[in-house]
Amino acid sequence: RKEVEQDPGPFNVPEGATVAFNCTYSNSASQSFFWYRQDCRKEPKLLMSVYSSGNEDGRFTAQLNRASQYISLLIRDSKLSDSATYLCVVNGGYGNKLVFGAGTILRVKS
């Protein structure tokens, strides 16, 4: 079983749609959780950290369920510019070692 699992997609959605990505992780000792965004041929960039209480940044909402070892990302009112690969990332414990999911591809179409 992979340490971090994501639905690879692609998710093809129209502009304005709401889309949700899910991610599960296997290491119950994980302490920090993130969503990164990666555009084609670019480096990953931090989209948002994920906190236990859930957090929101504009159109983006992240949720963490430690009991189920599950992380989600909700994007509301999708824009064309949201098209990218979204990486679920978990800090595996000590030493700031990150474990990356394989990514979920989002394509927003007009």
Next chain:
Amino acid sequence: SAVISQKPSRDICQRGTSLTIQCQVDSQVTMMFWYRQQPGQSLTLIATANQGSEATYESGFVIDKFPISRPNLTFSTLTVSNMSPEDSSIYLCSVVGGRAVGADTQYFGPGTRLTVL
């Protein structure tokens, strides 16, 4: 956040040769890491670059193949040795910790796209 640069941005190399990739940060950082991203895949951690001591390698990666240096808190190099076509990949450095970078958030350099013929 810190500004991270990598050199070269891309290269095409012959098999059997070696390439050294540089990662430079514009401020001191606590930790530096090297990742590999093969075509269509996600990122895999190669090693943690330790300042003043030997790097810490992940399972499947060895020092003879991927020697790493980190002479100070702003600079690191990764060498891909005795290259084969299977080494064709994007190599990324990342940093965490320090004044300009959060304690638990990693930021990535732009990557080096390597093609081995």
